[in-house]
Each structure stands twice: as C-alpha cells, then as structure tokens.
Amino acid sequence: MKRATANYFSDRGNMEHFAPREHGSLAAVEEPGDPRVAAARKRLRECRDQKSACEVVREIVSNLLGCEEMALFEVNRRQQKLALIWSFGVEPRKLHLPQRLSDSALSAVLVGEACIAQVCGHVGSAGDKDKASAFVPIHFAGQIAGVLALLRLLPQKTNLDELDRAVLAVISSEAGEPLFSKGDLGKGERKR
Amino acid sequence: MPQRRWQSDCIICRLSPGFEVKGQPVKKILLVDDSRTTLLMERMMLEKRTSYQCITATNGLEAVEKAQTEGPDLVLMDVVMPQMNGFEACKRLRENEKTREIPVILVTTRGEESYMEAGFQSGCNDYVTKPINGPDLLKLLHSYLSE
Numbered sequence: 001m002k003r004a005t006a007n008y009f010s011d012r013g014n015m016e017h018f019a020p021r022e023h024g025s026l027a028a029v030e031e032p033g034d035p036r037v038a039a040a041r042k043r044l045r046e047c048r049d050q051k052s053a054c055e056v057v058r059e060i061v062s063n064l065l066g067c068e069e070m071a072l073f074e075v076n077r078r079q080q081k082l083a084l085i086w087s088f089g090v091e092p093r094k095l096h097l098p099q100r101l102s103d104s105a106l107s108a109v110l111v112g113e114a115c116i117a118q119v120c121g122h123v124g125s126a127g128d129k130d131k132a133s134a135f136v137p138i139h140f141a142g143q144i145a146g147v148l149a150l151l152r153l154l155p156q157k158t159n160l161d162e163l164d165r166a167v168l169a170v171i172s173s174e175a176g177e178p179l180f181s182k183g184d185l186g187k188g189e190r191k192r
Numbered sequence: 193m194p195q196r197r198w199q200s201d202c203i204i205c206r207l208s209p210g211f212e213v214k215g216q217p218v219k220k221i222l223l224v225d226d227s228r229t230t231l232l233m234e235r236m237m238l239e240k241r242t243s244y245q246c247i248t249a250t251n252g253l254e255a256v257e258k259a260q261t262e263g264p265d266l267v268l269m270d271v272v273m274p275q276m277n278g279f280e281a282c283k284r285l286r287e288n289e290k291t292r293e294i295p296v297i298l299v300t301t302r303g304e305e306s307y308m309e310a311g312f313q314s315g316c317n318d319y320v321t322k323p324i325n326g327p328d329l330l331k332l333l334h335s336y337l338s339e
Contacts, residue, residue: 035240035326039233059229062301066323156303156321 036064037166044174053178054086057171061150062088065164066157067133071095073147074180075110082106082147090151097132097149109135110144114168116160134160136168140176148175219337220245222264224255224281225299226273230322234268237326244337252276256284259291266336271300271307279314286315295336299324 040060047053054072062068069089073082082099084092098105109115115135133153138146148171153160160168221244223234228250235246247262249255253276255269267285271278278298285291295317300307303321311319318332 035233035236036323039229039236042232043229056229059227063225063227063230063322064233066301068301154301154303154321157323 034163034166036163037170040064040167040170041174044170044178047175047178050085050179053175054088057148057175057179058088060167060171061148064167065150065160066154067150067152068154069151071097071149071151072138072179073099073149075101075144075146077101085146106135106147109137109147112137112139112144112172114165114172116165116168134168136172138171138176138179139173140180145176145180218243218245219265220247220262221333221337222247222249222255222258222262222267222269224249224252224267224269224273224278226250226270230270234324237324237330238333241326241330242333244333252278252281252284255281256288256291259285259294260288263290264294266333267294267296268333269296269298271298271302271311278316279310282311282314282316297332297336 043056043060044053047056057072058070061070071087071090071092072085074085076083080101082097082101084095087095100106101110105115114137117131117133132149132151134148134150136148136150137144138148140146150160221238223231223238223246225231225234225248231248231250235248238244238246247258247264249258251273252269255267256276258264259267269278269281276284278300282296282298285294285296296315297318297320298311298314298316299320299322300311301322308319317336320329320332
C-alpha cells in the first residue's frame with residue numbers, strides 16, 4: 001500500500017512540510033532476478049559484524065543507488081528516540097533529522113514502511129543541504145531496530161525508482177542481523 | 193575446443209575459459225573496482241545476460257598487471273581506488289604496447305566535467321557514471337565487443 005503524505009525535514013532542525021513523500025511497504029517490490037538486488041543480498045549475508053555491515057551498506061547505497069550521504073540510527077524505545085550509530089559523507093553534528101520516535105515523520109517508518117521523497121535532494125543543488133531522500137526501516141528480531149537515512153543523491157541520479165526500492169527492500173530485510181545482533185558486535189562472528 | 197554455443201547454465205561452458213561461440217573466441221572483460229559489491233553486481237549482470245568471460249581486479253595496479261597477462265578485450269574500470277586510481281591505470285595501459293589498443297571504459301560516481309575531462313585525457317574510450325544502468329551498459333559493451 002502506498003500513500004502520499006508530507007516531508008518533514010528542515011535545514012534548521014524545525015519541522016516543516018515542503019514536499020510530498022511516498023510511504024510504502026518494500027516487501028512487495030523485491031526483484032530477486034535483478035543483479036543489483038542479488039548482489040546486495042549476497043553481500044549483506046556475508047557480513048559478520050556491524051563494521052562490515054556498515055561498509056557493505058555504504059557500498060550498496062553509494063555504488064548501486066547513487067547516494068554518498070547516509071546515516072544509520074538505532075531505535076531506542078526506552079528513551080523514545082533514534083540514536084545515531086554511524087554516518088558517511090555527512091557531518092554527524094550537522095544532521096537535522098527527526099529523532100523523537102513520536103515524530104510524525106517517523107511513524108510510518110517505525111511500522112516498517114519505507115519513506116521515499118518524490119523530489120530528492122541532490123549534491124550541489126542550493127537549499128537541499130539537509131534534505132533526506134529516503135528513510136528505510138531496518139528489521140531485526142521481529143521489530144524495527146534501526147532506520148537508514150539517505151540524504152542527497154548524486155547529481156546524475158534524478159530519483160529513486162522501482163529497482164532502487166527493490167535494493168532498499170534488501171537492505172531493510174537483510175542488514176538488521178549483522179547490524180543489531182549485539183552479542184556478535186566486534187567479535188567477528190555472526191550467529192545464524 | 194568443440195564448436196558449441198555458450199550457455200550460461202552449462203557447467204562445461206562456465207569451466208572452459210575461451211570457449212568458442214559460433215567459432216569465435218569468448219570475449220574477455222576485465223572488471224576493476226575496489227568495491228566488492230560493484231564487482232559482484234557487474235559480474236552477475238554480465239554472466240546472466242551475456243556470454244562474456246569476466247576477470248576482476250580490485251585496484252589500478254592489479255588491473256595493469258592483469259591486462260598484460262590476461263589480454264582482455266575490454267576493461268571496465270572504476271576511478272577512485274587505492275594504490276593506483278583509474279586515470280593512472282588507464283595511462284599505463286596506453287603506454288604499454290601490449291595493452292594500448294584495449295578499449296577502456298571508466299565507471300565512477302564522479303560525474304563532474306573536470307573528472308570526465310581527466311578521464312578522456314588519460315586515454316579512456318568512454319566514461320560512465322554510477323549507478324550503472326544495466327541495459328545501457330550492455331549496449332555500450334556490445335558496441336565495443338561485437339565483430
């Protein structure tokens with residue numbers, strides 16, 4: 001199911017609506033036959049720990065999706081907020097994304113729906129500095145354990161299409177285990 | 193070598209480098225990228241949709257060495273890599289008599305005009321930006337590799 005709603009990202013940390021966004025389940029858009037999808041899945045399944053998973057997520061988002069600015073958050077339900085655990089291509093201190101779980105911008109993502117901007121931010125375009133192009137839920141142990149935010153796309157990338165959504169679906173379903181299976185972090189071994 | 197048509201799902205074809213297609217040797221492509229994800233994706237795409245044989249390298253230095261020993265029909269190479277970048281590797285390929293005629297296509301996330309100029313100055317034949325569009329890339333490869 002897809003539905004149009006509003007974009008809540010601001011360049012000063014205040015909530016404001018400025019572009020329509022699209023929410024939707026990623027499960028239905030997986031295309032196992034596509035080489036990008038197959039390669040992303042294989043690489044994520046090879047990950048043994050959080051560090052290697054972050055590197056593979058970076059490679060997938062950068063090389064297969066055309067976005068070199070990203071941030072990964074852990075969902076902290078006790079404190080009702082998103083906690084930044086890793087970022088690439090952006091200064092973490094300058095990130096102004098919604099972080100309270102009660103934030104309406106996150107409501108759909110926290111029930112497992114991807115949130116993809118219809119008008120994506122681009123590197124080099126004025127006024128798009130902190131604009132997010134997508135929020136992707138990361139599933140682990142039956143719940144949403146994390147959120148991957150994709151910020152500005154590369155100039156040659158105009159939007160995130162159906163095939164891109166299929167790649168995001170793979171990240172959403174496969175990245176959780178190496179990223180959030182706490183017992184394995186830093187030990188180089190991943191339980192299956 | 194028997195004159196048989198190459199089939200992607202045939203184990204004999206896959207295990208026989210240089211297997212002939214309609215009497216022609218299989219074309220060999222050297223894929224160069226420091227991202228294992230990109231190499232895997234390119235390899236999957238080419239093995240699924242073409243009969244080209246793929247060999248890989250993870251930096252420019254290794255690419256120059258493999259180009260000399262393996263004699264690929266085309267090099268598909270990333271630009272930003274450790275040890276030796278794609279521009280330098282392309283220059284080295286052009287300087288060597290053994291490799292100077294091999295078509296080189298540079299593939300990179302950097303789409304800026306200055307990068308493209310540097311690419312062509314290094315001697316590349318084409319410059320493609322990531323993310324790769326599968327059908328467009330295959331068309332480009334066929335244009336260089338078809339007889």
